[in-house]
Amino acid sequence: MKDQDLGKLIARVKDGALSRRSFIKKAAAVGLAAPFANQLLAFNGVAMADSTLPYKPTKAGGGGPLKMLLWQAPTLLNPHFASGTKDQIASRIFYEPLAGWDKEGNLFPQLAAEIPSKANGGLSADGKEVIWKIKPGVKWHDGKPLTADDAVFTWEYAADPATAAYTTGAYKDIKVEKIDDLTIKVIFKAPTPFWADPFVGVAGMIIPKHHFGEYKGAKSREAPANLKPVGTGAYKFAEFKPGDILTAERNTEYHVKNQPHFDKLEVKGGGDAVSAARAVLQTGEYDYAWNLQVEDEVLKRMETGGRGKISAVASGDIEFIILNTTDPLTEVDGERSSIKTKHPTLSDPKVREAINLLIDRDSVQKFIYGRGGVATASFVNQPAQFKSSKLKYEFNVDKANKILDEAGYKKGSDGIREKDGKKLKYVFQTSINAPRQKTQQIIKQACQRAGIDLELKSVTASVFFSSDVANPDTYTKLYVDMEMYTTTQPQPDPERFLNQFVSWEVATKENKWLGRNVSRYTDKEADAAYLAAQKELDPAKRAALLIKVNEIFCEAHVVLPLLSRTRVAAALNNLSHDHSGWDVDTWNLAAWYRS
Structure with missing residues (x-):
């Protein structure tokens, strides 16, 4: 489809001559996915649709308890420190952004009165400014009103390098101004095609100034609210035992009419994915279980019990391996895997x-x-x-052996290759669950056939994905040679997702290992392409730049993609839930109900 043809179709939608649904179908026919088609409409002044889970209850409360399983147990409740999905899910119970992402990739207003568009004056023609109007009448759980001051403070808090926020990438290069008590203006340094990052989705949760104001910057880890949240969400904090259980009660003054349906919420952490699936699908002990990384045949057998069903939604999530090009055994200035070091062989x-x-x-x-x-x-x-249409994968042991032979790595008497006294022996780390351990074994066996020895290490998921800066076994430390996990794409646009590949996001001791570039690998061309993409308003050119960033890291074989992940959860048959592949599972928890 030519740009002028696309423009004509958008004009027809604006004039009412073509429905949004028809436009998306036409766009899909030429390879433009629904989320991107929706973003094109929004950028050109067509307001996003408010499509999400239809809510049937006619009053708030009365639903009894809702019991959820997060087998990777949450360890903190500050959304701006939450580097693991489990902590992001738990934080979203209490805190809300201005907007979230539904399963179709639409922006859905939460604390915002409406989604900004050119039509309502929310998006500037030059792509540099976004005006958000905050929903009136929203109260924090302690009764104080939500105002623009809280949004401005959230920006200041996350953007401050001393805070060492995981979400800093969404806020550090913008300016936020208060227009009035319920309106803010987000100002970008340059034309910004993807403006729905600050205050949106996982990175967008607004925190109360009156609880965090004294803890911005160097004192950020001392805030009591890091473990005892005071938010605007549908449920109010009751109790939290990190690594174990989280309980909450219905917010009787929630800002959406007739929501939430459930009176109490229990989030149980720990265990494993198989037992979590069983507790919903077979025993019915729990209502919902998240992230069922379980062999599909096992899930199919459990579903025959008839108590629950599998919910699988498309997403941008990726299961992948990082090969560490820094030295995990050498300590420099108090940290291993320092960017000042070089791996003996994986470099x-x-x-x-x-x-x-x-x-x-x-x-x-x-x-x-x-x-x-x-x-x-x-x-x-x-x-x-x-x-990328360029990237291809191949499984070829003979070819791997030939490459290593030509590179001068010879097999010793123990069958392990070495060169200049440096053996190809690696520690391969991941979290504990059956699919990952089986994947490790498959890779280990193939590597043995090529003279590479892998020591398999498995870390309890609640530890591996912990946001605890003192823990040496978290995935962001990368204190091993190689590791495997899934990273989630938090929105239907890969710009923020790909900041894992830029030099200014390297995870270090200085930023408390919350930088998103866990691999530590950097490339000047990738940096340049990423920066150019942030300013490029032409959709095709911008996509090409982001694809280039992806290809540089994949072709360097620092990042080894394995599987494009589907988000799989389990729910009781009578639970209506809003499962999105573009946001965390609790993104619209207020709208869940039991039929």
């Missing part, structure tokens, strides 16, 4: 190329994940127009 691109050839992605998909993922060589897979 060699030939070794990384060989390891990539030793991953049998098709078998991992077919025999382990099933509905849970699709084999891929691309870090970005959704929406489709951002996926």
Whole structure:
């Protein structure tokens, strides 16, 4: 579809001659996914649709308790420190952004009175300013009103380098001004095609100035509200035992009429994905279980029990491996895997190329994940127009052996290759759950055939994904040679997702290992393409720049994509829930109900 043809279709939608649904279908026919089509409409002045879970209860309360399982147990409740999805999910119970993302990739207003568009004056023609109007009458759980001052403070808090917020990437390069008590203006330094990042979704949760004002910057970790949240959400904090259980009660003054349905909320942490699935699908002890990274055949057998059902939604999430190009054994200035060091062998691109050839992605998909993922060589897979058509994967042990032979790595008497006294022996780390341990075994066996020895390390999920800066086994520390996990794409646009590949986001001791670039690998061309994409208003050119960032890291074989993940959860048959692949599971918890 040519740009002028696309423009004509958008004009027809604006004039009412073409429905939004018809436009999205036409866009899909030429490869533009629904989320991107919706963003094109919004940028050109067509307000986003308010489509989400239809809510049937006619009054708030009366639903009894809602029991959820997060088998990776939450450890903190400050959304701006939450580097793990489990902590983001738990924080979203209490805190809300101005808008969230529904499963169709639409922006849905939460604390905002409306979604900004050109039509309502919320988006400037030059792409540099966004005006958000805050919903009137919203109160914090302690009864104080939500105002523009809280939004401005949230920006100041997250943007301050001393706060060391995980969300700093969304706020550090913008300016936020208060227009009146219920209106703010977000000002970008340059034309910004994807403006729905600050105050939106995972990175967007607004925190109360009157509870965090004294704890901005260096004192940020001392705030009592880090563990005892005071938010605007549908449920008020009751009790939290990190790594175990979280309870909440219905917010009787919630700002949405007749919501929430449930009177109490219990979020149980710990255990494993299989037991979580069983507790919903077979025993019915819990209403909802998150992130069921379980072999698909096992889930199918459990579903025959008839108590619950699997909910699988498309997402941009990716299961992948990082090969550490820094030295995890050498400590510099109090940290290992320092960017000032170089890995003895994984800094060699030939070794990384060989390891990539030793991953049998098709078998991992077919025999382990099933509905849970699709084999891929691309870090970005959704929406489709951002996926590289260039990247391909191959499983070829013979080819891997040849590459290592030509690179000078010879097998010793123990069968392990070495060069200049440096053996190809690595610690391969991931979190504890059956699919990941089975994937580790598949990769280990193939590596053995090529003279590479892997020591498999499995870390309890609540530890591996913890936001605890004192824990040496968190995935952001990368104190091993290679590690595997899933990272979530928080919105239907990969710009923020790809800041994992920029130099200014490297995870270090200085930023409390909350920088999003866990790999530590940097590339000047990737930095330049990313910065250019942030300013490029032409959709096709911008997509090409973001694809380039993705390709640089994948072709360097620092990041080895395995599976484009589907988000899989389990729910009781009588639970109506709002499961989005573009936001956390609790993004619209207020609208859940039991039928």
